[in-house]
Amino acid sequence: xxxxxxxxxxxxxxxxxxxxxxxxxxxxxxxxxxxxxxxxxxxxxxxxxxxxxxxxxxxxxxxxxxxxxxxxxxxxxxxxxxxxxxxxxxxxxxxxxxxxxxxxxxxxxxxxxxxxxxxxxxxxxxxx
Amino acid sequence: xxxxxxxxxxxxxxxxxxxxxxxxxxxxxxxxxxxxxxxxxxxxxxxxxxxxxxxxxxxxxxxxxxxxxxxxxxxxxxxxxxxxxxxxxxxxxxxxxxxxxxxxxxxxxxxxxxxxxxxxxxxxxxxxxxxxxxxxxxxxxxxxxxxxxxxxxxxxxxxxxxxxxxxxxxxxxxxxxxxxxxxxxxxxxxxxxxxxxxxxxxxxxxxxxxxxxxxxxxxxxxxxxxxxxxxxxxxxxxxxxxxxxxxxxxxxxxxxxxxxxxxxxxxxxxxxxxxxxxxxxxxxxxxxxxxxxxxxxxxxxxxxxxxxxxxxxxxxxxxxxxxxxxxxxxxxxxxxxxxxxxxxxxxxxxxxxxxxxxxxxxxxxxxxxxxxxxxxxxxxxxxxxxxx
Numbered sequence: 001x002x003x004x005x006x007x008x009x010x011x012x013x014x015x016x017x018x019x020x021x022x023x024x025x026x027x028x029x030x031x032x033x034x035x036x037x038x039x040x041x042x043x044x045x046x047x048x049x050x051x052x053x054x055x056x057x058x059x060x061x062x063x064x065x066x067x068x069x070x071x072x073x074x075x076x077x078x079x080x081x082x083x084x085x086x087x088x089x090x091x092x093x094x095x096x097x098x099x100x101x102x103x104x105x106x107x108x109x110x111x112x113x114x115x116x117x118x119x120x121x122x123x124x125x126x127x128x
Numbered sequence: 129x130x131x132x133x134x135x136x137x138x139x140x141x142x143x144x145x146x147x148x149x150x151x152x153x154x155x156x157x158x159x160x161x162x163x164x165x166x167x168x169x170x171x172x173x174x175x176x177x178x179x180x181x182x183x184x185x186x187x188x189x190x191x192x193x194x195x196x197x198x199x200x201x202x203x204x205x206x207x208x209x210x211x212x213x214x215x216x217x218x219x220x221x222x223x224x225x226x227x228x229x230x231x232x233x234x235x236x237x238x239x240x241x242x243x244x245x246x247x248x249x250x251x252x253x254x255x256x257x258x259x260x261x262x263x264x265x266x267x268x269x270x271x272x273x274x275x276x277x278x279x280x281x282x283x284x285x286x287x288x289x290x291x292x293x294x295x296x297x298x299x300x301x302x303x304x305x306x307x308x309x310x311x312x313x314x315x316x317x318x319x320x321x322x323x324x325x326x327x328x329x330x331x332x333x334x335x336x337x338x339x340x341x342x343x344x345x346x347x348x349x350x351x352x353x354x355x356x357x358x359x360x361x362x363x364x365x366x367x368x369x370x371x372x373x374x375x376x377x378x379x380x381x382x383x384x385x386x387x388x389x390x391x392x393x394x395x396x397x398x399x400x401x402x403x404x405x406x407x408x409x410x411x412x413x414x415x416x417x418x419x420x421x422x423x424x425x426x427x428x429x430x431x432x433x434x435x436x437x438x439x440x441x442x443x444x445x446x447x448x449x450x451x452x453x454x455x456x457x458x459x460x461x462x463x464x465x466x467x468x469x470x471x472x473x474x475x476x477x478x479x480x481x482x483x484x485x486x487x488x489x490x491x492x493x494x495x496x497x498x499x500x501x502x503x504x505x506x507x508x509x510x511x512x513x514x515x516x
Contacts, residue, residue, distance in 0.1 A: 011261045034378065035262060042373060062283070062382050064275035065328040066267060070252040073267045081268050083276060083377045090377040094267045104283050115267075123266050 010037025015121060019112035023054035025089040033089030057128055058086035060106045065099055075117040082125055084108050093125035101127055131350040132226045133360035133515065136165025137473035138237075142341035142461030143310040146243040150182055150191065153342035154239040155198035157466070161235065161473075162199065165346040166358060173231040175205035176222045178215025178238030179465035184253045185241050199235060209465075211257035212414060214238055215343065216468025216499030216508035222347050223367045223510070232352040237344030238470075240463035250338050254464070257502040259375040271335055271415065273376060273503045275327035278417035280382035282329070285432035289329045292416035293320035294439040296333050296458055299413060302445060303455025305484040308470075310337050310461035320416075334416040339461030343470035362476045366399025366511030368392060374505045388425035388500060388507035395496070396427075399511035403427030406449060407492035408478055410471035412500040413456040422498045423451060426509070445488040453478060453485040468499035468508065475512050 014036050017023055025033045026049040028041035033052070040047050063082035066073075073079070080095040080102045091110055095102055106127060113124035138160025140153050154177065162169060177195040182188045196205035208218035215238030222236040242250050254270045263273065281287065297317055303309035315333060323333040353360045370390030373379050396402055403426060411422035424434040428449050429442075437443040443451035454460045454474040457467060475495040477483035495512040 008261060042378060062276040062280040062376075064272050064279060064330075065325075066269055066272045066275075067325045067327065068251065068269065068271065069267065070255055070264075070269055071248045072252065074248065076267065079267055081266055081272055081276070083382065092263055092266045092268060092375065092377045104279065120265070123262075 015112055015123070018110060018123065023110060024051040025054055026050070027052040027088055031088065035089065052088060054110065055087045057107050057109050058084035058091065060084045060102070060104055060108060061090065062104060063102050072118050073115060076115055082108070084125060086110070091123060093123040095125050095127065098127055130227060130229060131515070132223050132364045133348050133350055133353045134345055134362045134364060134472065134476045134512070135167060135348045135353060135358050135360040136161045136163070136346040137476050138164060138344045139308045139470055139473050140342045142308050142339050142463060144243045145340040148241065148340060150179060150186060150239040150241045150342070151194045151198045153241065153340065154195050154237060154344070157237055157239070157342035158199040158235055158344040161237070161344040161346045167233055167346055167348065169199065169201050171233045172201045172203050172235055174203050174234050175199065175201055176208060176218040176234060176236045177205060178208050178218045178468060180209060180211055180214050180240060181242070181253045181464065185245055201235065210506045211501035212412065212462070212464050213468055213499045213501030213506045213508050214465040217369065217506070219469055219472060219510065220367045220369055220508050223364050226347050226349050232349045234347045235344055236347055236469055237342060238465035238468065239342035240465040241340050242338045242463065243340050247338065262375050262377065269327060271330055272327040274415040274417055275330045276376060277382050277421070277503065278329055281417060281420065281435070284383040285435065287435035289321060290317060291435045291439050292334055293317045295413065295416040295419045296320045298438045298444050299452045299456040299458040302453050302485060303459035306455050306460060309455045309459055310339055311459045330415055330417070336414050336457040336462040339463040341461060341463035341466050343466040343473050345469050345472050345476070361514055361516050362479045363513050363515035364510055365513045366395035366401065368394025368398060368509045370507045372505045374502065376503060384431060385421040385425045385500070385504040385507065387504050388422060388498060388509065391507040391509040392426045392498070395509040395511050399513065401494055401511060405494045406496050407494050408453065408475065408489045409449060409451045409496045409498065410454060410474055411451055411456070411498040412467070413452060413458050414462055416458070418500065419451065419456070421504065422500070426496060426498055445485055450488055453483070453488065471497040471499060472510065472512070479512060479514050
């Protein structure tokens with residue numbers, strides 16, 4: 001098993017920044033967005049990546065309400081997960097309350113929350 | 129370049145066999161395939177073996193050599209892993225190696241043992257086919273990812289859950305009479321719509337079951353078949369593979385499966401056929417919506433029009449292009465690493481005329497198999513034809 005105290009460089013730095021309301025993504029010179037760790041843009045292969053501030057809000061592209069969860073989210077279900085467009089980049093996050101109000105096109109803000117089941121931190125969306 | 133023939137096929141029963149090891153499952157399927165082919169074990173040049181989660185479910189890595197010795201074969205053996213497309217990619221490699229003249233006789237197959245895990249544990253194991261950091265940690269399950277694709281499809285092209293339910297009904301009907309199938313019973317649209325929700329809009333009956341099982345095929349060069357007088361009327365004439373970004377968030381569109389489209393285009397060009405030539409298909413319906421994406425990527429339907437195929441009867445066994453006459457992953461079952469070559473086994477039987485549903489495709493010459501990994505970040509397509 002992996003040692004949970006060992007960080008995933010790049011990913012955990014991104015989550016730290018998002019938790020401090022200083023979220024960012026990696027942008028290449030062609031305007032493609034991606035999330036760390038990346039050495040090249042996965043869309044065009046550019047190696048010129050800069051950290052660009054994440055938009056405060058995004059818009060839900062698609063979502064689902066999960067009723068059957070993995071053990072690590074057993075106590076969290078039901079919950080919604082969504083892919084939301086934040087302009088330059090899309091994020092996947094969990095919505096933990098007000099599930100009936102979730103719909104495509106809904107505006108969300110990205111935060112860092114925690115799993116009820118494990119206490120592990122995770123990317124969450126707040127309905128706006 | 130030599131042509132490649134399917135000399136023999138073998139399948140275990142697909143279902144709940146929690147006590148059976150994957151090595152034993154594969155032995156049953158592989159020996160059946162060798163017997164069906166009439167090929168001596170000493171002639172086997174290699175074993176190409178698909179398996180996805182053996183490291184988690186059986187605490188067993190390095191399964192290639194175990195697969196070979198399970199067949200009593202003394203030859204190099206390699207395990208291939210591309211999630212649910214594991215044995216599909218193994219088959220593609222084998223087709224290329226026989227064509228290139230590198231090998232004459234290969235056993236290709238796969239096995240998966242899943243029901244020795246609790247349902248929650250197998251859900252977690254299957255999720256490793258998604259992006260751990262950016263999907264799984266946010267709570268995306270495998271059904272959840274396909275549910276987001278279904279929602280995106282409905283939003284972009286229209287369609288309803290009832291349309292999807294007709295796919296499950298069709299595939300269950302096709303499995304009746306398939307002795308290898310996990311569920312040999314019919315269901316109704318109401319059964320699907322009233323089954324418990326898994327990840328909205330998908331219910332329990334939109335999803336394939338958790339399955340233990342194995343499959344194998346024996347591929348031989350045309351020269352070997354001729355020299356040894358084998359009865360091997362079915363040829364693999366086309367192979368194609370496509371890839372996509374791992375996470376849905378990194379794709380341009382969640383309502384289509386471009387990796388499968390690319391795989392299909394490559395396989396059709398390789399076989400010098402078009403989608404219009406396809407008489408019968410086995411596609412990767414791990415969830416009902418996956419069959420919609422598959423038939424569109426295969427060019428059997430225009431993008432946005434595959435949703436009504438089962439409801440309208442085009443893909444039912446009496447339809448123009450029957451899809452999943454085996455019962456598909458939905459009713460036949462989905463032992464992940466075994467699925468790709470099980471599709472080849474089913475299509476070979478259908479084309480040979482010894483399948484329980486062969487009567488529906490008596491004049492069929494061209495068949496296509498579509499095997500997908502993850503949320504179609506991997507896709508492999510093969511064309512089979514009656515060669516003699």
